[in-house]
Amino acid sequence: MIVFLKKHGAEILFAVIIFVCLIFLFNIVVLLRQYSVGVDNQAKDNAELYTFKQRLLVDYCVDDTLGTADVAAGFFADCESDEDIFAAIDRVNAYLSGNKYFKQLRYIADGEEYFRYNIAVERNIISDCDAGLTQPIRLDNQTCFAFIASVPTGRVSKIGLIFNKSIVTDSFSDLYKTIEDKFVYPEFAVLCTLDGRILQSVDEGEKFPIGATFSDTYGTILGDSDYRKTQALFLKEGSEIVTYGSNKYVVTALKSNGLVISAFYNVNKIYGEGYELIGSIWATMIAFFLMMITVAVSFILNRRKIAKRIYEIGAINPILNCPTLLKFERDTQEILERNKATQFAIIVAKINNFNFIMEKFGEYASSDLLKYARNMYKHALVIDETYAYIADGEYALLMHYKDKQALIDRLNSVYLSIGNYSGFDDYKIKITYSIYEVEQNVAQSVPRMIDKAMVVKDSSKENKSLVTYNFYSDVLRSDFLKKAEIEGKMESSLKNREFWVFYQPKYNIVKKRMDGCELLIRWFDSSIGDYRCPDEFMPLFEVNGFVVKIDRFVFYRACEDISQAIEKGQKVYPVSVNVSRVTATQGDFVDYYAKIKKKFAVPDKFITLEFTESFAYENNEYLAYTVKRLRQNGFNCSLDDFGTGYSSYNTLKALEIDEIKLDKFFLTDGISRQRDYMLLKSVIQLVKDMGMKVTQEGVETQADYYKLKKLGCEVIQGYYYARPMKYTEYCKFLENDDFDPETGRGIVEKA
Template sequence: MKFNRSLNVLSPLLTAAGLFALLTAQKSRKVLTRRLEAASNEDPVTGGANERKFLAEAGRLLRSAGSKNYAVIAFHVRGFRGINEVFGYRNGTRVLHGIHWVFMRHTEKGELSAHVYADRFLLLLSFQDREELCLRIKNICADLKNTIEFYGIHYELSPAFGVCECPEAGTADVRELVNRAVIALKTGRTYEKLPCAFYDEQIRTRQITLKNMADRLSPAMQNREFVVYYQPKYSVAEETLFGAEALVRWRTNPQTLVPPGEFIPEFERTGKIAELDRYVFRQVCSDIRKWMDEGREPAPVSVNLSRVNLLDFSIAEEYRAQAAKFGVPAGLLELEVTESAFAQDGPALEAAMKKLTDAGFSLSIDDFGSDYSSLKMLYDVPAQTLKLDREFLNGLNSGERGRAVVSAVAGLAKKLHMTVVAEGVETEEQLEFLKKIRCAAAQGYYFSPPVPEEQYAALLPAAEKRAAHADFYGNRENSAV
């Protein structure tokens, strides 16, 4: 009986405690839910909005915009990687914080800013007309210039903006608008001296064209629409045939020949350049075999090798087997890698190049002086040829200083036992200078533009004659694959 009376007394207390515990748990869950939701919308680097929040909030603002004009803006810092490498990642993060607060100062109620990743940010700005929008971007640029200091030294950022003005904002797909802003950003264009590019019909048409090109790659190779042209290289001293560079063209129809600059960047972006590399290499091997069968003395041909394929460690054996299939000696095939490929993954690329040289191929650093340009690279990379970018020759017009630079680079390469080839030779004055510094070979419109296979084949001497390139290349064409 006492036990029952005790239960009757405790029951209300237990009920109250249970209700309290339940309410506390519900409140905790709500707090936790709010915290999780806040975390899912917060960028961990800047503490501001992330892309997820930007997309949700931008959609809400655009749907209720009415007649108000909005623009989605993609932003990044040119050369941000260099900031991390030179000043360290902690200071790189400081830069991102600085950019975030600049954007916060320049966004008003009903506008947004968000950090996406690395140095990429998004903005949603309202404006009356393009003139006002450009003025706002100009003010942001001015503020960014006064933002960053490292160790008491002012560091001036190089910003870039891609702008997509929102059409019929109420029905706009925010993610599509962001994509368009990013596409505009990647064009690298400027507008009225501002580092910003506006997405327009021209960019849209170009985007569609590039996508169609990428989609057509495999059928185009099957239909043999890609044709290899050869630009002859000539010995500078004797002005006799030295070799050639294989350059691909796309014959989309009998009357249209598309130059590589129109499609190569898109193939590189999508990774499809690897297929094209292999296609061109096979065609060059086939052409060399044809010349040999016709009793001609082939000169070495250089073939471009993309960074994608260079990092594929199986490419050396694949190319060796391909050349062997056609019975083409390794010394007749030189693989060109642009210097910009060494901006990243240097040691891996150097190891990959060594595999290619071990397979018997000679290697060339292409476009030296156009981008990355590290003298240490000349020491590290196992290449036999250095191709001076045409910008070096353009520098000859700047007087003795320009000539001294070209002469010094060529002299250093020769001391490293590298063959020096000058690209973009267009005048007799340039050729005479190359003779003075004893540059081995040159190519350019002074000698010949890229020509079809049959036209280049006509330049090759008969097999019993030795071409002038033999002395420079050390008879490497005699080495078997």
């Protein structure tokens, strides 16, 4: 978790900040939205109020004219004869003679009576309408209104005064000049008939020409959605919010006396500063959002740029100028995805003993070898194949795979080129090819495929071949069968006494006599009629836990043999037994070993328990506590395989150990015999100075003996003194031990 946070902490922090900002922005937007809806509703209320005031002024004009019609109707009261009617008409004409809007009703025109002068239209208007204002009519190519009034008594029942439309439309236009100061003027307003015909408009751009239909004109300036709103508005009255250009408007519609008044109000003007504030806040939020987007995009691009740079740095080996394992994994994944039907193999090509080559010929010479090998591998590849340098003289290859022989032939031709490298005089380059045939129907990562190739890298037995091929499928099949065979018979073999305890004596150089022995496990497999190599079964036993039974079996035999030898009065020497990490971590480990030791009355300090240095390194605190308890119960403790690559000095410092057993590694030749000598000398002296016994394992020659004697080593173990042997042979060895280390006389020959 900590590693993940360190790696992605910046991205997580940035994401959290963006998330918090988005939540804040969302809440502001919600509040603004709610406030904006409230502003829109208030703007609609104000617009309807202003339109209502406009309607009142128009209604006043209409009502006043209707009052005039009522007065005129009074002139016809009690008229019974034509003469009375004609006289009333003359009085009406005289009464309205000063009204510029009145269309005079003539009794005689050009010497003829009015009944004969195109009077049918006027008569029909009067007869068809009730008292009040009629819809616009056309007379003498003019648009007119008829104001109908009832006559209370007499021959005439009602009269109609016909006025030019201007009596209404002029009042509609003039109302903007006479309305109160606080009135908000609309952007444009229209006076229409119920069928939408425009009688008068007030606007600057003449968007609403007189005579046009209201719906057609609105359809040219509004979108479809807003246009449908205004259409519905004419039927139900009220107000709606629409968009015209880049601004929001309130459009209103109110009916009165057969007319419709519609007006457009700019919301910004009708609401005032509050609406401007909303606009400013919206603009600020949009700017803030755009800034967030800019910052986020910039951050992402920058991170991608950094990631790309890191990838480029990690993708190319700067010394060899070739792909690294990271790039190999990505390229291989892409190739496999593109070629799902093609069989491939992943190969780990290892230059054997590369570290020795570096020490012997130097860093520059070994680098030249790597570059030479790089060129050979690079030129050997075809389309959809790739390669990379791993480390320590190892290359990874992805190659097409037809069959084993075809791949071996290709790799062998590459090796012939690398093997002819002339930079090392007579030194022959050896290469091991570890091959994993990619399984097409198995979902697995490329690193896992490489691991499988790595598994078989060291699986081949030591041979003198210049080039070795290890196929994962072969090794896996062989290992699986061997594992199944061993696990199938291990329990029965222990029960049938096929596991034997062998004794290997140790020699004390200082005291010039035998120092004790180490007990080793051997397995005589009756099914094959021979002993199995411990390397075949012990690693498996450690994995499946059977090693606990083996360790306890050996320890039990050690205590039993010591007890019997003491009872018989035979020579008895201290013994050492190995303890695996699996056994040492059992909950009853110390209690069990102490109980068996007590059962057979084995003297204290007579049994040494050996722990590997690797276990000590990995479980330092636990082993320190365990060693302390073991020593309290009369056991000596030894550190086996010392110097095999772990923090040896730290182990010496932390553990109360009685003996250090040096690994055979100290006797093998390195790059310099002088350095080998100095290293072994310093280790022996250090162990002795710390008060511990020092034992060297793997002593096989007289030269080894003399060197160890000179360096002050106390005890040796190995074939130079004695090989491992059965208990009966060990007892005979004790009776006839005439070993002379100076001459080698009495050496027990190797089996």
